[in-house]
Amino acid sequence: MVARRDLAAYLNNVWGYAVIAVVLVVDGILFNAVALGDRPKYSAEVMEQFFYFSFGTTVIASMLLTMRLVAEERQTGTLVLIDSSPLRPWQIIGGKYLSAMTVLAGLILVTLYMPALVFVNGKVSYGHIVAGYTGLLLVAAATAAIGTFASTVSRSQLVAGFASTALTVVLVVFWLLAKVADPPLKDVFSYMSLYDRHFRGFMQGQINTEDIVFYVSIAFVSLMLSTRFMAARRWR
Amino acid sequence: MIEVEGLTRYYGDFAAVQDASFSIGEREIVGFLGLNGAGKSTILKVIAGLLMPSAGTVRVGGVDALEDPDTLRTKIGFLPEEPPLYREMQVREFLRWAGQAKGCSAKEVDAELPKVIELCDLGTMQHKVIDELSHGYRKRVGIAQAIIHRPEVVILDEPISGLDPQQIVEMRKVVRSLKERATVLISSHILTEVAVTCDRVLVIHGGRIVATGSTDELAEQQGGGGSVTLSLRGTVDAVKEALSSSDAVTDFEVDEDEALVRADVTLADGERARDELVAHVVAAGLGVFAVADTVSELEQAFLQLTRGDAKATLAKEEKAS
Incomplete structure (x- = not known):
């Protein structure tokens, strides 16, 4: 119920289309300017660079699409509709997350035309494409869950946007902190980094269980916290 | 239907x-009557x-x-x-969604939808986008979403706020008709609304239930006979003397207003207090220029139950209007 309504809200709203359009345009420009570039490259290198910047655009799209999920309902007063229904907090959060993930997955899959273009003048391994897209979907799953959490605890969409951006930036910056920190913090920062350690494998066409577990864990913890927060509101 | 025992709620x-x-x-149909912040909405x-x-227990x-x-x-x-x-x-699409979100199957909602649309008089609006509707119709859609799943209890928080006089009359009809389907709880700080719509009233003040009963019972319990303002011809002393000696008066204030003397009088309980007062001042040789009801029996009861806070609020509302 919730997922269906929220998905319709994305499709009936200019915001959803605007985010999708901007992300696709930016992806296209970066693919042409950065991945293809102006010098001859191996197809694998093109794909690696494509997945590198797609990580960034996926994260940004995720923040922009999830910030409205709960915060908008709180702002417009419609949260009481689902609060007064017998829907359980996990159903509400799960439904909202599912709607955002459907849009994000659609957006990510639409970019498939870019790797397809590489086939024209090059040779790409299907495995590389599958691994890269699996990585992008996992990044989307993790960051959409972070965005859902930020939207659940925020009073307005704007605050939700800032909160989810801040949380995601911190997780991305762990990669840089890992470079300058000493052990054991170095290992902690490295493991907690949303990029580098966990995404580089997908970029290069490898699928590692550890990376999958990492992104799924981030998504699970964020959604669990969101659910707990929704349930706790009735007691505050 | 509803049993509340020792309910306490902290923020x-x-x-x-x-x-x-x-x-x-x-x-x-029960009205929850109280000043803003009294605790009605929380209950x-x-x-x-x-x-929670x-x-x-609830x-x-x-x-x-x-x-x-x-x-x-x-x-x-x-x-x-x-x-x-x-x-x-769209109205219809929204109501179908609301019914299913509240646990009904699509079949159950489709069976109920025509009845709800008729009850809330939304027939001509059912295919319109909600954003295009007037405030009055949006309230009706709000009521429709609250009853689409055939609940046993319908709770309406300030149902007439923001409506124009015609919409208020229509809303009262809708609310009264809900009684055939469910127990109805209405929260309001508007005394006349509660008096017109509800079978029984719970008066809430400072987070506590301070009285309960029908509007007549409340007025009787509190011994409130209402208030009138008299515009009289005569001297201030003569007016004071006449009012002091009347059994129909429990309290009064007198002001000299140009050629007339204005007296704000709190009446004793009883249907004939107003008539007795007028007869008394005429018998005392005073000329009665005007008699105006200022506070109804229910208002009087409400004032006594909520004391100073209510008086200040009523005065403010009177001034604003």
Whole structure:
């Protein structure tokens, strides 16, 4: 119920289309300017660079699409509709997350035309494409869950946007902190980094269980916290 | 139908509701009357399962709010002061969604939809986008979403706020007709609205239930006979003497107003107090230029129950109008 309504809200709203359009345009420009570039490259290198910047655009799209999920309902007063229904907090959060993930997955899959273009003048391994897209979907799953959490605890969409951006930036910056920190913090920062350690494998066409577990864990913890927060509101 | 025992609800350290106990029967229309911030909405939100009680028990149709809040919510239809509507949706589409979100199957909702649309007089609006509707129609859609799942209890928080006089009359009809389907709880700070619509009133002040009964019973319990303003011809001393000696008067204030003397009089209880007062001042040789009712019996009872706070609010509202 919730997922269906929220998905319709994305499709009936200019915001959803605007985010999708901007992300696709930016992806296209970066693919042409950065991945293809102006010098001859191996197809694998093109794909690696494509997945590198797609990580960034996926994260940004995720923040922009999830910030409205709960915060908008709180702002417009419609949260009481689902609060007064017998829907359980996990159903509400799960439904909202599912709607955002459907849009994000659609957006990510639409970019498939870019790797397809590489086939024209090059040779790409299907495995590389599958691994890269699996990585992008996992990044989307993790960051959409972070965005859902930020939207659940925020009073307005704007605050939700800032909160989810801040949380995601911190997780991305762990990669840089890992470079300058000493052990054991170095290992902690490295493991907690949303990029580098966990995404580089997908970029290069490898699928590692550890990376999958990492992104799924981030998504699970964020959604669990969101659910707990929704349930706790009735007691505050 | 509704049993509330020792209900207390805190927001942080602030007790919004304290030790409230009452019971409401089937098919009653009950008004929750109180000043802004008295605790009416909090009580209704706890009954609706939107908030959990800090202490005490709330049971609706035998279902405990703490033990089984999900089942409790299926028994309740709730309309807050500002109708919660997805404005981009069409009325019919929205009501179908609301019914299913409240646990009904698509088949059940489709069977109920025509009845609800007729009851709320939304026939001509059912295919319109909610954003295009007037405030009055949005309130109706709000009521429709609250009853689409055939709840046993319908809770309406300030249902007439923001409506024009014609819309208020129409809304009263809709609310009265809900009685055939459910127990109806209405929160309001407008005395006349409660008097016109409700079978029974719970007066809430400072988070506590301070009185309960029909509007007539409340007026009788509080011994409130209402208030009148007299514009009299005569001297201030003569007016004071006449009012002091009348059994129909419990309190008065006198002001000299140009050629006339103005007296604000609180009447004693009883249907004939007003007539007796007028006869008394005429017998005292005073000329009666005008007699105006200033506070009804219910208002008088409400003033006595809520003391100074209510008086200040009523004076403010009178000044504003």
